[in-house]
Amino acid sequence: MHATAATALNATPIGTREAWGWRGRTLGRAVATASGEGWLRLVSASADKAGGKLWEGPQEAERLMPLAVPRPRLRERHTWTEGDHGYLAELYDKITASTIATHEPILREAPDLDDAWWDSLSTALDAIATVPSDRVAVRQEYLDRAMPQYLGIPVNTTVPAWATAHGDLHWANLTSPTFTVLDWEGWGVAPAGYDAALLHSYSLLVPETSAEVRRRLGHILDTPSGRFAELVVITELLQSTTRGDNLELERPLRARLDRLLQPR
Known part of the structure; x- marks a missing residue:
């Protein structure tokens, strides 16, 4: 075909x-x-x-x-x-730059990314968030059902803010040394901060890179909306482990969940 x-x-x-x-x-x-x-x-x-x-x-x-x-x-x-x-x-x-991860979304070794790359990522996420769209990447109805089930606790599932997201921002959809975002099938409205939260979660096996994501995208993640977006992503990825996917992420995801739930 x-x-x-x-x-x-x-x-x-x-x-x-x-x-x-x-x-x-x-x-x-x-x-x-x-x-x-x-x-x-x-x-x-x-x-x-x-x-x-x-x-x-x-x-x-x-x-x-x-x-x-x-x-x-x-x-x-x-x-x-x-x-x-x-x-x-x-x-x-044709894009000549290589994807940062090759066969899966999960990052397994720290990439060598310069300041220009991180600046381009931040600029792109800010630009995506402002694009008006009636496409939907994450539904409130899903969160109402899935968040209590997979987080294992009662939780306020009301999204504090919505914004447009790529919807599948992981390391196999990003290239370097030239920054490019691939795979635009599922983009649409999601909880604000969703893309940054997803990239951070897929970085958890490489602590130095997950810390760098938090440092570079702190203006997104270190907000009430960003913390809620992390809970959304953790919900989705924990659900994926029940299907046999992302099994290596389960323990670090639960550790991150514990930190998010600590009183601030």
Whole structure:
């Protein structure tokens, strides 16, 4: 199907590298086109789920996200259905910088990131937060149900502030040494501080980097909204451990939860 997509978008796969997404749902490859090298990403879903928020996210990001948010520019897209599956092919400008994590969201060793990289991250998060959107990344109804269940305590689930978020800001969606934010499927409104909280949680196995995230993004995290966003992210990631994902994060997440719940 990736070859079919390449033909439809007048692109020719080059090289041998294949970038597979979560559980084989996506496949990306470098391609040659008449306007230069690009990156062809193919998304597969069952035909009845081939559409909606995730399908439209990258196209909406291309339309609405400001230039202060570095990202691969979307050139063309093509959708079709074959049998029981629907497909979305997206042709992007090729990004030459490497992702900081390669095969998973969790950070396992400290990256070498300079001041310019951290400044770009902070600027991008501030810019994303101000983009008006009716897309939803995190729902209040989910928090009402999930936070007491997975945090294991009674908790006020009312979101103190909402803002637009990337929604999946982890180390496999960020590049260096040039800063770029990848994967714009799930962006939308979330508790303010959500992106910073998610990046911090995925850094917990590398204490020096998690401390650096807190230092660089303290203006987001060290606020009532930022602390609530951490509780939201911890809820989601603890829930993921019940499905067998992110198991190594469970202990540091619970330790972070204990700190957040201490009287201030």
